Amino acid sequence: MTETESKRVMVIMAHPDDPEFFTGGTIALWARGGAEVIYLILTNGNKGSQDPEMTPERLTKLRQDEQRTAASLLGVKTIIFLDEPDGELQATLQLRQRVVKEIRRHRPDIVICPDPSTYYFGDTYVNHPDHRAAGQVALEAIFPAARNPMYHPELLGEGLLPYAVHEIYLTGTAQPNRWVDVTDVMDVKVQAIRSHASQLPDPEDSIERVRQRAAAVDEYGRRVYREAYRYLAIR
Numbered sequence: 001m002t003e004t005e006s007k008r009v010m011v012i013m014a015h016p017d018d019p020e021f022f023t024g025g026t027i028a029l030w031a032r033g034g035a036e037v038i039y040l041i042l043t044n045g046n047k048g049s050q051d052p053e054m055t056p057e058r059l060t061k062l063r064q065d066e067q068r069t070a071a072s073l074l075g076v077k078t079i080i081f082l083d084e085p086d087g088e089l090q091a092t093l094q095l096r097q098r099v100v101k102e103i104r105r106h107r108p109d110i111v112i113c114p115d116p117s118t119y120y121f122g123d124t125y126v127n128h129p130d131h132r133a134a135g136q137v138a139l140e141a142i143f144p145a146a147r148n149p150m151y152h153p154e155l156l157g158e159g160l161l162p163y164a165v166h167e168i169y170l171t172g173t174a175q176p177n178r179w180v181d182v183t184d185v186m187d188v189k190v191q192a193i194r195s196h197a198s199q200l201p202d203p204e205d206s207i208e209r210v211r212q213r214a215a216a217v218d219e220y221g222r223r224v225y226r227e228a229y230r231y232l233a234i235r
């Protein structure tokens with residue numbers, strides 16, 4: 001995809017596996033096109049198990065390993081884990097400072113993050129509160145904190161200069177205004193999702209739902225797979 005060639009893209013999500021489920025096709029497509037993709041995973045995901053034998057410590061490690069495997073399939077080279085407690089994510093000033101730090105350090109052209117205004121999807125899913133908090137803290141870090149030297153002035157001392165992100169793709173949105181055709185990379189997205197084995201008690205059912213959600217018909221009447229976004233171009 002020429003429009004993202006040589007661009008830097010930061011994907012800010014709550015849990016290991018969110019990038020693949022929400023935006024894995026777009027990531028694969030852009031990485032193939034020459035974009036540099038960086039993951040910023042806010043929580044350790046260590047409540048994501050029903051297994052009575054599992055411990056939070058083992059789950060943290062397992063999910064990080066799964067996330068590394070999935071990311072490498074999509075062409076992502078850099079993953080930052082902030083290791084906040086799973087299921088308790090809040091858009092606090094302290095977390096915002098940590099996100100601003102990574103934005104200033106990596107200076108992404110594009111940020112992909114959850115739409116924080118999504119409380120539920122359709123009639124059958126409640127959005128995970130961590131996803132909303134991740135979207136909120138990402139947007140609040142982008143504007144105005146990352147671009148304004150008066151916010152988090154201690155970062156200037158670390159050489160982390162103000163930086164303005166201008167393009168944002170919100171995933172998991174009820175108000176999409178942009179669609180990325182991921183038909184050509186749907187198989188690699190599915191393969192990356194399969195890497196999160198600890199999160200897939202019934203992999204075929206999960207994969208089928210992912211395919212159904214992405215299925216669409218394009219303007220020529222062809223059956224395609226698409227990922228939907230609310231796209232914001234911030235001045």
Ligand SMILES: [Zn+2]
Nearest residue numbers: 014015018128
């Ligand atoms: Zn999640």
